[in-house]
Amino acid sequence: MSNRINEGLTEVFHDVFSNESIVLHRDLTANQVEGWDSLTHVRLLLTAERKFGVRISAAEAGQLKTVGDLMDLLGKKLGEQK
Amino acid sequence: MDTFFRDLAWLARPPADFRSLCRAIDLDPGVRGADIRALASTALDENQLIRLAKIMQKAAKNGRLDGFVPFRLGYISNGTPDFILAALIGTAPRYGISLECVASGYNQGFQDALDPGSPIHRFEPDAVLIAIDWRGLPMRSTRGESSEDAVDEVLRHLETICNSIKANGKTTCIVQNIAAPVHRVLGSFDRILPGSPHQTLDRVNLALGDMVRRAGDTLFDVAGLAETVGLANWHSPSEWNLAKLPFAQAFVPLYADHVCRTIAAMRGRSRRCLVLDLDNTVWGGVIGDDGLNGIKVAQGDATGEAYLEFQRYILSLRQSGIVLAVSSKNEDETARLPFRQHAEMLLREEHFAVFQANWNDKPTNLQAISTELSLGLESLVFVDDNPFERELVRKTLPQVAVPEMPSDPAFYVQALSAAGYFEAISFSSEDSSRASYYEGNARRASLKKQVGDLESYLASLDMEIWFQPFDAENRERITQLINKSNQYNLTTRRYTELDVAHMETSPQFFTMQVRLKDIFGDNGMISVVICRIVSEQEWEIDTWLMSCRVLGRRVENMVLKEVLTQAAKRGVRLLRGLYLPTERNKLVERHYANLGFDLLAEHADRSTEWQLSVADAKVSDAPMVVHSESFVGR
Numbered sequence: 242m243s244n245r246i247n248e249g250l251t252e253v254f255h256d257v258f259s260n261e262s263i264v265l266h267r268d269l270t271a272n273q274v275e276g277w278d279s280l281t282h283v284r285l286l287l288t289a290e291r292k293f294g295v296r297i298s299a300a301e302a303g304q305l306k307t308v309g310d311l312m313d314l315l316g317k318k319l320g321e322q323k
Numbered sequence: 324m325d326t327f328f329r330d331l332a333w334l335a336r337p338p339a340d341f342r343s344l345c346r347a348i349d350l351d352p353g354v355r356g357a358d359i360r361a362l363a364s365t366a367l368d369e370n371q372l373i374r375l376a377k378i379m380q381k382a383a384k385n386g387r388l389d390g391f392v393p394f395r396l397g398y399i400s401n402g403t404p405d406f407i408l409a410a411l412i413g414t415a416p417r418y419g420i421s422l423e424c425v426a427s428g429y430n431q432g433f434q435d436a437l438d439p440g441s442p443i444h445r446f447e448p449d450a451v452l453i454a455i456d457w458r459g460l461p462m463r464s465t466r467g468e469s470s471e472d473a474v475d476e477v478l479r480h481l482e483t484i485c486n487s488i489k490a491n492g493k494t495t496c497i498v499q500n501i502a503a504p505v506h507r508v509l510g511s512f513d514r515i516l517p518g519s520p521h522q523t524l525d526r527v528n529l530a531l532g533d534m535v536r537r538a539g540d541t542l543f544d545v546a547g548l549a550e551t552v553g554l555a556n557w558h559s560p561s562e563w564n565l566a567k568l569p570f571a572q573a574f575v576p577l578y579a580d581h582v583c584r585t586i587a588a589m590r591g592r593s594r595r596c597l598v599l600d601l602d603n604t605v606w607g608g609v610i611g612d613d614g615l616n617g618i619k620v621a622q623g624d625a626t627g628e629a630y631l632e633f634q635r636y637i638l639s640l641r642q643s644g645i646v647l648a649v650s651s652k653n654e655d656e657t658a659r660l661p662f663r664q665h666a667e668m669l670l671r672e673e674h675f676a677v678f679q680a681n682w683n684d685k686p687t688n689l690q691a692i693s694t695e696l697s698l699g700l701e702s703l704v705f706v707d708d709n710p711f712e713r714e715l716v717r718k719t720l721p722q723v724a725v726p727e728m729p730s731d732p733a734f735y736v737q738a739l740s741a742a743g744y745f746e747a748i749s750f751s752s753e754d755s756s757r758a759s760y761y762e763g764n765a766r767r768a769s770l771k772k773q774v775g776d777l778e779s780y781l782a783s784l785d786m787e788i789w790f791q792p793f794d795a796e797n798r799e800r801i802t803q804l805i806n807k808s809n810q811y812n813l814t815t816r817r818y819t820e821l822d823v824a825h826m827e828t829s830p831q832f833f834t835m836q837v838r839l840k841d842i843f844g845d846n847g848m849i850s851v852v853i854c855r856i857v858s859e860q861e862w863e864i865d866t867w868l869m870s871c872r873v874l875g876r877r878v879e880n881m882v883l884k885e886v887l888t889q890a891a892k893r894g895v896r897l898l899r900g901l902y903l904p905t906e907r908n909k910l911v912e913r914h915y916a917n918l919g920f921d922l923l924a925e926h927a928d929r930s931t932e933w934q935l936s937v938a939d940a941k942v943s944d945a946p947m948v949v950h951s952e953s954f955v956g957r
Contacts, residue, residue, distance in 0.1 A: 255342065256342075256370040256371070256374075257370055259345070259370075259373070259374040259377060261342060261346070279566075280403070280405050280406070280566065283565060283566040283568070284369070284370070284373075284406065284572075286565075287562070287572050288369075288370060291573070296561075298561070299561065299564055299565055302565070
């Protein structure tokens with residue numbers, strides 16, 4: 242399942258940033274990726290919601306610091322759905 | 324939620340290799356505007372539109388946007404405009420428009436409109452879209468009191484903005500009305516109680532419409548759009564709270580498409596002519612096979628009702644000035660029959676300016692229609708239930724709009740309406756009579772040279788063809804085809820299920836059923852062949868029929884090749900063919916000639932006899948994967 246999240250989230254990043262060379266790792270943060278501003282961040286979250294069929298509340302979104310945090314959050318939500 | 328509108332279901336799906344196509348366009352200094360437009364004509368999502376917007380902006384900067392009409396749009400909103408603007412720029416090429424956008428400062432639309440030095444003024448836009456929603460307007464009504472003053476206040480607010488925008492004498496206004504919020508307090512009573520928010524909003528929208536009309540501006544009916552997808556789907560409190568997104572992000576592509584349609588209409592780029600296929604498009608069934616009594620276009624039948632509704636809608640398009648034409652694969656006389664003689668048809672011959680019914684391909688016919696009416700291909704919309712025809716026209720004549728049609732005709736009206744090809748921003752009596760300037764004499768346009776590259780199109784369809792002998796499992800379907808095929812039928816011999824069962828095992832017959840699949844799906848059984856084994860060395864083709872739905876793909880060539888293969892295996896040297904003419908099967912008069920048979924005899928009744936030497940036969944094939952199974956022994 243974490244592979245599915247990794248692959249899916251990678252596609253999300255590629256689509257949102259229009260950049261297929263982005264490689265995800267858990268410690269990746271916004272200031273390490275060109276073009277990752279607050280608006281792109283919104284698009285990332287909305288696209289991830291659509292891709293994985295989950296809802297992320299504003300409170301949950303506020304807690305995210307790294308890509309790893311996002312992966313864990315998605316994992317938790319997908320696990321709960323099962 | 325019904326996703327038809329959200330996903331722009333009337334547009335073709337984006338190509339699977341969208342990402343690599345974008346990369347290629349980015350790197351290619353010689354990319355053509357037409358390629359970008361083709362990409363934009365698929366149902367791109369928000370991220371894809373943003374990506375295409377970047378490509379458009381880069382191409383515009385490098386001066387490489389040939390053939391696009393430029394348009395400068397200002398945008399005033401009380402929400403976050405960034406995603407919307409990017410989506411607008413990425414959608415505009417769908418309409419052949421190269422868009423530049425400037426937004427007012429966040430939540431200072433009013434101030435920017437009034438300040439002649441603001442960025443939006445200095446931009447000198449062709450038009451400004453005023454997209455302020457219920458949160459951004461002074462809606463100060465009081466329950467129980469007349470809402471007149473509240474309505475006036477909102478109208479005056481908008482009017483002030485519009486007048487300031489238009490002060491330079493060149494810029495016009497596109498004014499959005501207001502999508503009602505979902506929450507209620509008093510339920511149904513909210514709608515009629517003077518001064519309640521909903522009652523006030525209803526009156527604001529009405530008054531806004533009047534104001535826009537009087538001022539000669541343009542209305543953008545976002546309220547109607549929101550209602551169509553459902554207000555509860557349109558509004559998204561979480562997205563507003565997150566980033567002041569005015570409506571659910573998922574609807575940005577739809578919104579952008581509607582705004583770009585409006586801009587296209589303002590630039591006179593709405594389409595003017597609707598070209599219709601006939602079989603299974605304006606009536607249920609195939610006129611050449613089912614006859615007047617067999618086609619479905621009558622009341623009291625669910626399918627017939629669906630087609631009648633579609634005809635009704637088509638007529639209302641005509642009343643608004645859209646010119647109608649026909650492009651159908653049929654005998655001309657046969658195709659005109661329902662228009663002349665079917666009591667329940669609503670469409671009649673005199674509603675059509677051009678009537679193309681022949682066996683030539685549709686792109687060539689569409690070109691002929693365009694020439695005949697002196698209307699560019701960009702003015703045409705082509706509606707056909709067959710995905711093969713749709714995709715062929717899209718590939719060959721990309722300027723023609725070809726909507727995806729749902730498989731259920733009950734939704735034909737919705738699909739054509741949703742596509743919005745004929746949007747107008749004005750209407751005059753001239754418009755309603757325009758269709759008759761193109762006299763409704765349903766004339767035939769002469770065909771010029773063949774249009775397009777059919778070969779590479781056929782190769783792109785991943786066709787697979789299956790050949791097998793008759794079997795019990797398919798007996799019913801085989802019998803059905805034998806008895807209802809009239810057009811592509813060489814001898815029109817009818818057999819009962821008992822006859823067919825007998826042929827399954829009789830040593831006197833070689834039988835074949837043919838099935839075809841392509842990227843659009845499984846076409847099912849599309850051809851039946853029965854050969855009489857006259858002697859060890861000679862077969863006579865007793866029956867050869869094919870579904871008209873797979874014309875133009877050389878299926879008959881592949882069928883003949885398989886018959887020859889099986890014949891050769893069994894030591895057969897000679898194939899004989901027979902053509903028995905009927906009222907319906909003129910289409911196959913030259914079938915054996917085209918396949919390389921030699922003419923043996925022609926009789927007074929116009930029937931013809933043919934023969935082909937198995938050893939000498941040369942048949943060109945078609946790009947199909949062949950599956951031939953279970954032709955054992957016999």
